[in-house]
Amino acid sequence: MQFFGGSEISPSPPAPTVSGNNAHMMYVFNRNGVCLLYREWNRPLHTLSAQQDHKLMFGLLFSLKSLTAKMDPTSAEKGNLGVPQLPGQGCSFHSFRTNTYKLSFMESPSGIKIILVTHPRTGDLRESLKYIYNLYVEYVVKNPLYNPGTPIRCELFNTTLDQYVRSIA
């Protein structure tokens, strides 16, 4: 499990991996599975209602995490399949790719999950997700009007996020 050095925004955002507008959407969940933020930039296909979509996404991440924790070929002590794991415990994953999209995933020690869905040929976005987490800390957590556990409604966070995502993907 990586720890995030300080709460300072790193002076320069990580270098962009691909240029152009390739980001599809982004989710932020808290540790209870509440969708704090959903942003959509380019999503032509909607198969489900928004609420169902968020639930399905959280369920997919939860189950994939228990799958990777159970499959981990480097450790012998893995426990049972499906036992809930604390953030940073067990083997997690950072991305998966299909033929139409790539999903990058990051979980903070407090259980905040940041999910970014981009074009399948996007490079490694781990550093970018860390930077987005820093944005979240700066603009949401430090906002005195924000109530933890409720959907994020911070204008400043949204505009900075849009700007940053446009610059990376």
Added chain:
Amino acid sequence: MAAIYSLYIINKSGGLIFYKDYGSAGRMDTNDSLRVASLWHSMHAISQQLSPTTGCSGIELLEADTFDLHCFQSLTGTKFFVVCEPGTHHMESLLKYIYELYTDYVLKNPFYEMEMPIRCELFDINLSQAVQKDRVALLGR
């Protein structure tokens, strides 16, 4: 150190029909391998539902902290997936080759019942040769 940790083949309804371990720490027992296989089958299906664009055919590569999982789905819905070291290349071609072996030695076997666990000696022999060759190729680099 093994480049490939394990290989799974699951049928179109998510049942495990073949599992082979090539030296991962603390190998899984039969029940767990069955559970993991059917869990993967459903995760693969859900990932198609969450696609932002049309024409999604499921997860091809899952990058975990300590391993990569490459998955290949045949046109009939049989899924082949290997667990390997992070950053291992040429896994797509290996999976396609394993699929070829499956069609040659399993599907053409008159005693093989469709969708049932694979017990074909020729398949086992050719598979271990292919994996061995792959490992040698990896060491030669």
